Amino acid sequence: MENEEESKSQVQNTEENLSGQTLHSKIRFRVFFIMVCANALLNYDTGVIPASLDHLDIGSKLSHSEQAAIGSLVYVGICTSSLIVSIVFQRFSASKVLITMLILNSIFCLLFSFSYNVYFMYLTRFGMGFTQAFCVIYAPVWTNEFAPCDTCTRWMGILQCAVPLGVVFGYGIASLFNSLDIIFLDWRFAIQLQAVLEIPLILSLKVIDKSYIDIINPQDLVSSGEKSPRGNEVRIDVISLTHFSVFWDQMKMLFKNSIFVFLTLSLCCMFFVVSGIQYWITQYCIKVLHAKKILVVIGFVIISTTAPILGVLTGGWVADYYGGYKGKNILTAMRICLTFGLLAFMSAIPSCFVQTVVVEIFLLWLLLFFGGCIVPAATGIIVNSVPKEFQSSSSSVSQLMFNFGGFFLSPLMSAAIMDLFTDEIDALTWGFRFTLSVSFLSLIFITLAFSVILKGEIQYEVQFENSDIIEDNSLENLQEIIRRVKPIAIS
Known part of the structure; x- marks a missing residue:
C-alpha cells in the first residue's frame, strides 16, 4: 500500500512539474x-x-x-x-x-x-x-x-x-x-x-x-x-x-587590427548606401524617373523585404559551402566577400543613370542582395579577427560606427549635396548618385582587408616552409597571425 501511495505521489509530482x-x-x-x-x-x-x-x-x-x-x-x-x-x-x-x-x-x-x-x-x-x-x-x-x-x-x-x-x-x-x-x-x-x-x-x-x-x-x-x-x-x-577607460584601452587595441578596421568600414559604407536608398528612393523615383506612386511603393516593399534577407541567407550558405570563415578558410571567405562586393558595385553603377523605374528597382534589388551576401562572412571574420576578451568591445564599436557613420550620416551627407542645387530634379539625381557611389568605398575597404589577409597567409607559408622541425604548437591558426599583421596606412 505504501509503495502504491509513493508511486502515485511521484506520478502526481511529475505531472505537476510538466504542467508547470x-x-x-x-x-x-x-x-x-x-x-x-x-x-x-x-x-x-x-x-x-x-x-x-x-x-x-x-x-x-x-x-x-x-x-x-x-x-x-x-x-x-x-x-x-x-x-x-x-x-x-x-x-x-x-x-x-x-x-x-x-x-x-x-x-x-x-x-x-x-x-x-x-x-x-x-x-x-x-x-x-x-x-x-x-x-x-x-x-x-x-x-x-x-x-x-x-x-x-x-x-x-x-x-x-x-x-x-x-x-x-x-x-x-x-x-x-x-x-x-x-x-x-x-x-x-x-x-x-x-x-x-x-x-x-x-x-x-x-x-x-x-x-x-x-x-x-x-x-x-x-x-x-x-x-x-x-x-x-x-x-x-x-x-x-x-x-569607459577600460573600454577606451580595448578600443585602441582594436584600431591596431587592420582586419577589424577595414571590414567594419566596409560594412559601414554598405549600410550608408542602404540607408540612403531607403530614405530617398520614393522622391527619386517619382520626381526624377516620373514613376507612379503605387509602383514605387510596391518596389520599395519588394526590395526591403526580399533583397537583404535573401542576400544574408545566400551569403551564409555560400560561405558554409566553401568551408566557412575560420582558420585557413578565412582567405576563401574574403574572396567571397570581394566577389559579392564587386557585383554590388557593378549593380550600383548603372543604377545612377537608368531612366526606367522597373530597371532601377531591379538594379537596386541586386545591389542590396549582393550587399547582404557580404554580411555573414564579413561579420564572422570581424568577430574571429580579435581576441575573445575584445569581442564584446569590437561589437560595441561596430554597432556605434554602423549607427553613426552609416544610418545617421547617409541622409545628411546626401542632403548636403542636394542643397547645392536649385533645381529639384538635379538635386535628387546627384544626391542619389552620391549615395550609390559610396559602394565603391565599401569595395576598396574589402580589397584592403583581403590584401592584409593575403599578406598574412604568405608570411605563414614562408615560415612553414623554412622550418626544419615543426611542433604542433607552431602550427598556429591563421587568424592568430592575422591579428599580428601591422596596420596598413590608407593613403
Whole structure:
C-alpha cells in the first residue's frame, strides 16, 4: 500500500512539474511575441518618414537637410542611450525599464505628430530614438537567455526579421494615408497610430510577472569593459560610461587590427548606401524617373523585404559551402566577400543613370542582395579577427560606427549635396548618385582587408616552409597571425 501511495505521489509530482514547465514555456513565448511586436513597432516610424518627405508640412517647405535631420536624429538618440543602457538595467528591473521607455516613446511619437516647429521635431525624433534603444538592445539579450535551446537560433532570426517588417509596415501605412487625400489621414495620423499600438504592448508587459522578463540577476548584466562579480556574465554589446577607460584601452587595441578596421568600414559604407536608398528612393523615383506612386511603393516593399534577407541567407550558405570563415578558410571567405562586393558595385553603377523605374528597382534589388551576401562572412571574420576578451568591445564599436557613420550620416551627407542645387530634379539625381557611389568605398575597404589577409597567409607559408622541425604548437591558426599583421596606412 505504501509503495502504491509513493508511486502515485511521484506520478502526481511529475505531472505537476510538466504542467508547470508548460506554463512557463507559454508565458515566455508570450514575452517573446511582445518583444517581436515591440521591435517591429519601434522601427515603424523609420518607414513612415521616407514615405512622407513631401508631406512634412510645417507651414513652410523643408530643405533636404531638414528632411534628412528628421530621419537621422533617431540614430543619435540610439547612440546616446546606448551609453547608459547597461547602467539602467543593472540598477532597475528590466520590466519597469521597458514599460517606462515604451510609455515615453509613445509620448514622443504623439508630440512629434503634433509638431509644427522644425526644432521641436528634431527634439522629439531624438527622444524617439533614445527611448526605443532600450527595448531594441534588451530583446536579443532576453532571447539568448530564455529561448528554448532547440529553437534559440530560430527565435533570434524571427526577432531580427521584425525590424525590416516594421519598416515596410510603416512605409505602406504612410503611403496609403498620404494618397487618400482625406483630412486627418496623413503622416501625422500614421505616427499617432504607432503611439496607440504601443499601448497593448505596455499593458501586456504590465500584467506579466517580471520574473519572466528580468534577467535572473541584474549584476550579471555587463557591457564592454565590465565583468560580473559573480562570474556569470550576460553581455550587452554597448559602451558603458562607468568603465569607459577600460573600454577606451580595448578600443585602441582594436584600431591596431587592420582586419577589424577595414571590414567594419566596409560594412559601414554598405549600410550608408542602404540607408540612403531607403530614405530617398520614393522622391527619386517619382520626381526624377516620373514613376507612379503605387509602383514605387510596391518596389520599395519588394526590395526591403526580399533583397537583404535573401542576400544574408545566400551569403551564409555560400560561405558554409566553401568551408566557412575560420582558420585557413578565412582567405576563401574574403574572396567571397570581394566577389559579392564587386557585383554590388557593378549593380550600383548603372543604377545612377537608368531612366526606367522597373530597371532601377531591379538594379537596386541586386545591389542590396549582393550587399547582404557580404554580411555573414564579413561579420564572422570581424568577430574571429580579435581576441575573445575584445569581442564584446569590437561589437560595441561596430554597432556605434554602423549607427553613426552609416544610418545617421547617409541622409545628411546626401542632403548636403542636394542643397547645392536649385533645381529639384538635379538635386535628387546627384544626391542619389552620391549615395550609390559610396559602394565603391565599401569595395576598396574589402580589397584592403583581403590584401592584409593575403599578406598574412604568405608570411605563414614562408615560415612553414623554412622550418626544419615543426611542433604542433607552431602550427598556429591563421587568424592568430592575422591579428599580428601591422596596420596598413590608407593613403
